[in-house]
Amino acid sequence: MTRGAELIRAGWRRHEVRLLAVLVAEWLVFYYCGTSVNRHGVVVGFGTLERQGDILRHSCEIGLLALVLTPVILTAGIDLSVGSLLGLCAVVFGQLWHDAGLSVGAAAALTLVAGALAGGLNAGLIAGLRLPPLIVTLGTYSLFRGLAEALTRGAVTYTDFPAGFLALGQDRALGLPVQAWAFLAVAAAVWVLVHRTMTGRAFRVIGFSPEGARYAGLPVRRTLALAYVLAGVVAALAALIYTARIGQAKADAGTGYELSAIAAVVLGGTSIFGGRGSVTGTLLGVAAIAVLQNGLATIPVVIRLNAAGEIAGLLTGALLLGALSAEAAAKVLSQLRRRRQSAPGPNPVAP
């Protein structure tokens, strides 16, 4: 085999490379099926820069949540509460600005603090008291959303934010949507944290074996707590971006985002059992889902059916199941093959 073919084969074994191929394929399909020229001779649809910017704009909030869920899932944990926390933080921000009369900057800073405190509650219960993350964050999932509904009595919506704040969600800077820069900054920070620091290594070790991590002298509690507090702070940041993009803050903001974010992380190759995964994979997972959701809305057949959201959801679920099953089936097959190879012949000759 030539060196080039070997490189390709080795690359193909990497999850990120395969996911990148899926992403490119998706993009090409939508580019050819979803781009057209309208009556005035203007190119419309998927292939326009406008639309590509929109994809980036609309994927920032779920992307941020997916980024910070990556360390959490690497430690074999989970955080179901981030979507609810996004809603709570949006409401808190609206109340601080509108009802308490704070400046936008002060309200935003306090909202980030609120996110940290809420993440701290998860961290205290999970890292401090060693309670199961699934159930703790199921409880806070309900608690945070419930508080958001109670604070607004289920009806109040905050609007009329100043233009300077709305620019964060609706304008462009240096050619990209403003919030994309925030997203890229967080992505870079999380990448460095996970792949270039001791703490990032500790996330994986804890995911593989919490006991082993403790005996190796790693600060297990502090590392776990960091992952959940970070998720809280970034959920608050996502709430600010969401509020700026939509132009209003209400209690149902971010409903169901936790599931999309978890799907992106898992699609990106991070093992739900912890210990294995990468931030690059998560970014590709977010992109694959975002391109799918936005691209479908540009295909004529889908527009006629008026069912872009449903088909995108369906395909996302199928993609997730397919990716998982393919990997598991490959593992089962290779085990079978190994068993068959070692089975015949009374005693295999030792080399």
Next chain:
Amino acid sequence: MKSYARELAVAAVLGLLLVVLAVWAPAFFEPAPLRSLLAREAPTLVVACGMALVILTRQIDISVGSQFSACSVAAGLLAAAGWPMGLVLPAAVALGAVLGAVNGALVAGLGLPSIVVTLATMVTLRQGLNLARQGEFVNLPDGVQWLGLGQSAGQGMLLLVAGAVFVTLALALRHLAAGRHVYAVGSDAEAARLAGLRPRRVTLAAFMLLGACAGLAAVMNVVQSPQVQPLAGSGLELKVIAAVVVGGVAISGGRGRLGGVFLGLLLLAFISPALTHLHIEAYWEKAIQGAIILLAVLADAGRKEDSP
């Protein structure tokens, strides 16, 4: 000596809530509204029993809400097409069992993590249903609502069905070999395998039973109203898991009893009507439910240190 501390604690909180209601809002105990409330929760109890089984085997299923919706719509369509309810019921239960078997096969057969598998099937099923029905309601023909029995007799029958499912499963878990296998697999699947059990089959069976429960519950819900709402089951999974956890079933598998699940479900189900009767704003319901779940896991932490 078995400890019934959790059951007693939940029963005490429930009793306290009932005493408060008896003193400040005796209207809560009027038979007709109370029976309606219990009948509305009867399908949830059936699903919660199935969920307890799955969680006892150390798995979880967050797609039950979607399964419930799919079975509701299927039952509604079959009933609208003129099938007798005697055939609609087994069809819905069978559909639920098949949907559960898909989850079970992926989890037990391929060894995939149940939370991710059921997350994927939840989204796929829900969006598939939306795509097929576009949120349209199914109008049911006459005679389907309450099976033509009239409201109070119909509600009584639903309570009987839910009670029968609950008692059967509780007794089976406690006294049948198959029931003990569920605990064995949930405590330690490898030890169970070495003891000659088949953990994969037990897991698959638990998922199928939960699916069948979702199908039965869907029919129990369909007969309560003249129309089938395709969104009826959204959020059901969290309500049910909350009831199971509050009832003292350990999320790490192998520990817990259905009696606790029953009490936990009653407690969570009474909060919203209790708030209304006590003139507290109902918007606090979710927050209070969340707080109860957190208190329940906190109690678990205490219990873990007590027992070796």
